[in-house]
Amino acid sequence: MSLLPVAEAQVRLLASVAPVAAETLPIGAALGRWAAEPVIAARTQPAADLSAMDGYAIRFADLPGPWRVIGESAAGRPFDGTIGAGEAARIFTGAAMPKGADTVMVQEEAGRDGDRLTLDGEGPLALGRNTRRRGLDFSAGDVLIEAGARLTAARLAVAATGGVGAVTVRRPVRVAIAATGDELVEPGTPASDTALPESNRLLLRSLLADSPVEIVDLGILPDRLDALTEAFRDVQADLLVTTGGASVGDHDLVRPALEAAGAQIDFWRIALRPGKPMMAGRRGQMLVLGLPGNPVSAFVTAILFVKPVVAALAGAHNPLPRTTRAILGEDLPANGPRTDYMRAALTDGRVSVSGIQDSSMLLTLARSDCLVIREPHAPPAAAGESAEILMIA
Structure with a gap:
C-alpha cells in the first residue's frame, strides 16, 4: 500500500467534515x-462626528481666528448649541462635534484668555482635521x-x-479519547520496568484545551479485540481519537476493532515522519482518527489532523495550522520519501533542530517550540537558508 501525502490526507479528511449544530450564546x-x-x-x-483630540471645535473657514469660546463638549455630555462664525467650543477626545463645527484645533496650538481664543501654532491644515467622521x-x-x-x-x-x-x-464538539495498550498505566501510579505511564490522553486534552470541546475519556483500553470493539461500538461522540495499536503487529488491534464496531476506514498510513501509521475513518456520523501510540508521533498527528478536524467540526473556515518561515541556524541533510516534521527551537529568527530526532524522544519535543517542515526528497539545506516552520509553543 502506497503512503498518502500529508496535504492530500488533510484535504481528504476535511472534505468529509460537516460542522456540528449551532447554538446562540x-x-x-x-x-x-x-x-x-x-x-x-x-x-x-462612531454614531456621530467626534473629536480625535483635546482642543477646540471650530469652523475651518474661520482660520486663523480669533474666536470666542461659547461652550464645551465632553464624551457623553455634548454641547447643545451651534458654532457660528468666529465661535469655538472647548472639546475633548471622543466628544461629539457641535453643530456648525467641522475641525478641531489641538489645545497645544491654542492660546486662551477667558473666552477669547487665538491660534498659537501652525493650526489644522485641512478641513476635518483631528475629527472622526460618523461611520468611520x-x-x-x-x-x-x-x-x-x-x-x-x-x-x-x-x-x-x-x-x-x-x-x-x-456547539462544543464531543471528542472521545482512548489509549490502548496492555503496557500502559495511569501517570503517577506504581509501575514495573515493563510498564509505561500513559501520556497521550493528557497530551490530547491539553492540545484541545483552547478549542470548544467536550472530552469523553475512555481511559486505557486493553489489547483485546472484544474489549476494544465493545468500547468503540458504544461510544457516542462527534470524533473518536485512539492512540496506539494502529500499526500492523499482532497486538495492533485498533483497526480490526473499529471495523468490527461498524467503522469504515477511509485511509491508513501517511507519508509522514513521525506518525506514518495514522488512520482515518467513520462510524456512522462519528469521525474516527487512529493515532500512533508513540507520544511524539501522537503529538505531530494531533497537530496536523486532530486539531484541524475539531476546528472544522466547530465551524472554522480555515482549520489547517498556519506555517511561517525562519532562517536555518545549521545545515540539514537531504530528506527521504516522507514529509519530516523535525523538532526545533526558534531564537531571534533563527531555527535550530533540537536534539535527537528519533520519534521516541519525548524530551526533545518538550524542549522545542516549533517543527521544521522538510518536504519529501528535499535536497540538503544550508545554514542561512529559509525554512518552513510550524510553531507549537
Missing part, C-alpha cells in the same frame, strides 16, 4: 468559538465578523461596539 461567553453565521453591526460607529469604523448593517471566523478578543470587542449582544456559534 451571550457575547461574553463566546470567546474561542467560531461564528456559525455572519455577525452584523446593529449600529454605526463601520455602519449599521456592515458585516463585522464573517461566518467561520474564530471569535477572538478583538472580534468580540468590535461585535459589542456594534451593538451585538449574542452570537450564533457551533
Whole structure:
C-alpha cells in the first residue's frame, strides 16, 4: 500500500467534515468559538462626528481666528448649541462635534484668555482635521465578523461596539479519547520496568484545551479485540481519537476493532515522519482518527489532523495550522520519501533542530517550540537558508 501525502490526507479528511449544530450564546461567553453565521453591526460607529483630540471645535473657514469660546463638549455630555462664525467650543477626545463645527484645533496650538481664543501654532491644515467622521469604523448593517471566523478578543470587542449582544456559534464538539495498550498505566501510579505511564490522553486534552470541546475519556483500553470493539461500538461522540495499536503487529488491534464496531476506514498510513501509521475513518456520523501510540508521533498527528478536524467540526473556515518561515541556524541533510516534521527551537529568527530526532524522544519535543517542515526528497539545506516552520509553543 502506497503512503498518502500529508496535504492530500488533510484535504481528504476535511472534505468529509460537516460542522456540528449551532447554538446562540451571550457575547461574553463566546470567546474561542467560531461564528456559525455572519455577525452584523446593529449600529454605526462612531454614531456621530467626534473629536480625535483635546482642543477646540471650530469652523475651518474661520482660520486663523480669533474666536470666542461659547461652550464645551465632553464624551457623553455634548454641547447643545451651534458654532457660528468666529465661535469655538472647548472639546475633548471622543466628544461629539457641535453643530456648525467641522475641525478641531489641538489645545497645544491654542492660546486662551477667558473666552477669547487665538491660534498659537501652525493650526489644522485641512478641513476635518483631528475629527472622526460618523461611520468611520463601520455602519449599521456592515458585516463585522464573517461566518467561520474564530471569535477572538478583538472580534468580540468590535461585535459589542456594534451593538451585538449574542452570537450564533457551533456547539462544543464531543471528542472521545482512548489509549490502548496492555503496557500502559495511569501517570503517577506504581509501575514495573515493563510498564509505561500513559501520556497521550493528557497530551490530547491539553492540545484541545483552547478549542470548544467536550472530552469523553475512555481511559486505557486493553489489547483485546472484544474489549476494544465493545468500547468503540458504544461510544457516542462527534470524533473518536485512539492512540496506539494502529500499526500492523499482532497486538495492533485498533483497526480490526473499529471495523468490527461498524467503522469504515477511509485511509491508513501517511507519508509522514513521525506518525506514518495514522488512520482515518467513520462510524456512522462519528469521525474516527487512529493515532500512533508513540507520544511524539501522537503529538505531530494531533497537530496536523486532530486539531484541524475539531476546528472544522466547530465551524472554522480555515482549520489547517498556519506555517511561517525562519532562517536555518545549521545545515540539514537531504530528506527521504516522507514529509519530516523535525523538532526545533526558534531564537531571534533563527531555527535550530533540537536534539535527537528519533520519534521516541519525548524530551526533545518538550524542549522545542516549533517543527521544521522538510518536504519529501528535499535536497540538503544550508545554514542561512529559509525554512518552513510550524510553531507549537
